[in-house]
Amino acid sequence: MKIQATKKRGGATFTTRTQRARPRRRGLVLLLVLVAIVLLSLAAYTFAHWMTAELAAASARGDQGQVELLVDSGASLIRSVLTEGAGGRPPSGDLADNPAIFRGVLVRNDADSRLRGRFTVLAAHPASEFVTSGGVRYGLSNESARFNLGHLAAQETAGREMLLKLPGMTEDVADAILDWVDADDM
Numbered sequence: 001m002k003i004q005a006t007k008k009r010g011g012a013t014f015t016t017r018t019q020r021a022r023p024r025r026r027g028l029v030l031l032l033v034l035v036a037i038v039l040l041s042l043a044a045y046t047f048a049h050w051m052t053a054e055l056a057a058a059s060a061r062g063d064q065g066q067v068e069l070l071v072d073s074g075a076s077l078i079r080s081v082l083t084e085g086a087g088g089r090p091p092s093g094d095l096a097d098n099p100a101i102f103r104g105v106l107v108r109n110d111a112d113s114r115l116r117g118r119f120t121v122l123a124a125h126p127a128s129e130f131v132t133s134g135g136v137r138y139g140l141s142n143e144s145a146r147f148n149l150g151h152l153a154a155q156e157t158a159g160r161e162m163l164l165k166l167p168g169m170t171e172d173v174a175d176a177i178l179d180w181v182d183a184d185d186m
Contacts, residue, residue, distance in 0.1 A: 066108075069107075070108075070117050071119065073105075073107045074119040074120075074121055077101075077102075077121070078140065081095065082095075094139070096123060096137065096141065097137045097138060099138040101139075102121035102122075102139050102140075104119075104120055105118060105120070106118050107119060121138060121139065123140055123141040124137075124141050147162070147163075149177075149181045159178060160174050160175070163178070
């Protein structure tokens with residue numbers, strides 16, 4: 001809509017024109033600014049949340065790396081104790097239960113106790129010793145002294161002879177073990 005007005009002043013005629021009437025937009029700019037601020041705040045919060053999660057993941061990975069190095073230190077100690085022979089062993093010479101060598105070995109010292117690194121070498125207990133000793137034995141166990149039951153079943157007569165060489169083994173118990181291991185139900 002165009003408006004034209006004519007005025008006379010001192011013998012001259014002036015024509016003024018006005019542009020179209022603009023609709024009222026009060027508060028629209030304020031609303032757009034508020035929406036932009038909310039979206040930017042949400043983006044900043046999401047970014048901060050992601051960075052916190054990434055920091056926690058990086059910290060956990062660092063702790064996992066420290067634990068892997070502690071395990072490697074324990075394996076190196078076991079290797080060195082086994083390769084040194086009788087001369088390098090402690091006076092007691094007991095590798096099956098020796099807390100002085102295998103319990104709480106300090107690898108990384110720090111003033112903060114949470115950052116110290118230690119490892120312990122635990123050995124499996126026979127069932128009879130487990131109850132009397134409190135359930136923990138610091139040391140090594142000889143895995144090569146154990147029987148492969150699958151190998152015993154494959155060699156019936158040789159397997160029976162090996163079982164009978166064990167201290168306290170009777171023929172009935174040896175036959176029961178071989179019967180339990182073999183494939184038939186007889």
